[in-house]
Amino acid sequence: xxxxxxxxxxxxxxxxxxxxxxxxxxxxxxxxxxxxxxxxxxxxxxxxxxxxxxxxxxxxxxxxxxxxxxxxxxxxxxxxxxxxxxxxxxxxxxxxxxxxxxxxxxxxxxxxxxxxxxxxxxxxxxxxxxxxxxxxxxxxxxxxxxxxxxxxxxxxxxxxxxxxxxxxxxxxxxxxxxxxxxxxxxxxxxxxxxxxxxxxxxxxxxxxxxxxxxxxxxxxxxxxxxxxxxxxxxxxxxxxxx
Amino acid sequence: xxxxxxxxxxxxxxxxxxxxxxxxxxxxxxxxxxxxxxxxxxxxxxxxxxxxxxxxxxxxxxxxxxxxxxxxxxxxxxxxxxxxxxxxxxxxxxxxxxxxxxxxxxxxxxxxxxxxxxxxxxxxxxxxxxxxxxxxxxxxxxxxxxxxxxxxxxxxxxxxxxxxxxxxxxxxxxxxxxxxxxxxxxxxxxxxxxxxxxxxxxxxxxxxxxxxxxxxxxxxxxxxxxxxxxxxxx
Numbered sequence: 001x002x003x004x005x006x007x008x009x010x011x012x013x014x015x016x017x018x019x020x021x022x023x024x025x026x027x028x029x030x031x032x033x034x035x036x037x038x039x040x041x042x043x044x045x046x047x048x049x050x051x052x053x054x055x056x057x058x059x060x061x062x063x064x065x066x067x068x069x070x071x072x073x074x075x076x077x078x079x080x081x082x083x084x085x086x087x088x089x090x091x092x093x094x095x096x097x098x099x100x101x102x103x104x105x106x107x108x109x110x111x112x113x114x115x116x117x118x119x120x121x122x123x124x125x126x127x128x129x130x131x132x133x134x135x136x137x138x139x140x141x142x143x144x145x146x147x148x149x150x151x152x153x154x155x156x157x158x159x160x161x162x163x164x165x166x167x168x169x170x171x172x173x174x175x176x177x178x179x180x181x182x183x184x185x186x187x188x189x190x191x192x193x194x195x196x197x198x199x200x201x202x203x204x205x206x207x208x209x210x211x212x213x214x215x216x217x218x219x220x221x222x223x224x225x226x227x228x229x230x231x232x233x234x235x236x237x238x239x240x241x242x
Numbered sequence: 243x244x245x246x247x248x249x250x251x252x253x254x255x256x257x258x259x260x261x262x263x264x265x266x267x268x269x270x271x272x273x274x275x276x277x278x279x280x281x282x283x284x285x286x287x288x289x290x291x292x293x294x295x296x297x298x299x300x301x302x303x304x305x306x307x308x309x310x311x312x313x314x315x316x317x318x319x320x321x322x323x324x325x326x327x328x329x330x331x332x333x334x335x336x337x338x339x340x341x342x343x344x345x346x347x348x349x350x351x352x353x354x355x356x357x358x359x360x361x362x363x364x365x366x367x368x369x370x371x372x373x374x375x376x377x378x379x380x381x382x383x384x385x386x387x388x389x390x391x392x393x394x395x396x397x398x399x400x401x402x403x404x405x406x407x408x409x410x411x412x413x414x415x416x417x418x419x420x421x422x423x424x425x426x427x428x429x430x431x432x433x434x435x436x437x438x439x440x441x442x443x444x445x446x447x448x449x450x451x452x453x454x455x456x457x458x459x460x461x462x463x464x465x466x467x468x469x470x471x472x473x474x475x476x
Binding site: 103105107232 | 324325327328330337340373376381397398
């Protein structure tokens with residue numbers, strides 16, 4: 001599992017202390033961590049715009065310039081899924097923390113069990129797009145984020161999992177993979193194909209055209225139903241992003 | 243039976259008011275909900291999908307509700323003391339409201355429930371480009387008559403259908419949708435403001451209201467918003 005986590009606190013010793021606890025948690029559980037440290041809300045927001053979204057953010061409230069609560073409000077305008085954990089000396093911002101849909105609120109001094117609790121919760125309630133598919137291939141167990149899978153096809157009792165820039169071959173049935181993935185973003189469009197709808201660019205005749213140009217066949221007898229389901233999925237996806 | 247919404251406030255009067263507000267809200271957003279009042283000391287008898295629990299009444303919500311919305315269940319906590327908000331994170335509620343509740347707070351919570359239960363919303367089927375679409379009635383903000391049919395304005399997109407506005411209107415339930423002008427239909431739940439020429443909606447659109455129906459639209463909006471507002475003035 002890979003996690004992008006940030007710590008934002010104007011006090012260096014707080015940033016360092018907190019990042020040690022986060023690192024220790026990830027190390028114990030074999031989580032591949034990318035940790036970014038920021039000393040102000042503005043610096044954090046600028047960086048998120050440049051370097052992409054975060055999975056989790058430990059955010060101080062009292063900082064010079066933009067406060068932690070205002071930083072979270074700004075962040076929420078573009079990112080609804082980042083788990084924001086307030087870390088502060090104050091107990092006065094409980095209501096505001098719910099307004100910005102924080103996932104936890106830690107009162108300083110921070111203890112490692114507070115960080116562990118916040119991270120345990122995040123990992124067990126991860127957003128759909130961060131979930132992984134665990135498969136055994138070429139002698140080892142590997143986790144592939146669902147968001148990286150374009151489509152899966154079955155050929156000669158083997159499953160070919162097409163991931164960006166590579167293909168993984170596993171000996172698992174389609175129904176087994178469908179039940180492991182269990183995601184509304186994946187559609188069984190053909191007896192031998194399971195497609196990640198997030199990569200569908202258009203429907204051409206009897207195929208899904210994916211963003212990388214691949215054509216994934218749709219079962220002819222089901223074309224209308226699949227087209228309707230795809231339109232409704234698109235609508236729901238747009239609705240949930242509002 | 244649809245979804246079950248259990249309410250446990252600290253007094254029977256509060257229970258009654260909140261339950262009425264939720265019932266009214268469910269009618270407006272077209273979602274099948276059964277609201278159940280719980281008295282203090284009583285555990286939810288059936289398995290509710292959402293539980294509004296007043297911490298002032300003592301006790302803790304059942305374990306099944308702790309831990310966020312992944313399970314498809316929502317826990318909403320409320321209390322008079324703001325300080326209880328931070329302690330509530332151990333239960334990971336979907337939201338925390340400070341009493342007395344205000345309309346916008348309760349609305350915020352209920353709209354979170356809509357996001358989780360999007361599949362349960364009552365829908366209206368329309369044909370668009372030869373394909374059937376099931377549009378949740380809640381998502382339909384307003385509609386306007388066009389030369390070759392009707393244009394539906396939803397939260398996320400515009401949908402062109404061939405049906406006339408009149409025919410489309412006839413398929414929608416009374417009391418929520420209102421033909422506010424010959425060429426316009428409005429979802430009263432999304433009306434934010436009555437202006438001198440029409441109504442302003444959640445998405446910022448302003449819809450004209452015909453002179454003849456102006457009074458009818460105004461009284462329908464006031465009635466709906468009024469019932470809803472009275473019910474949450476705790």
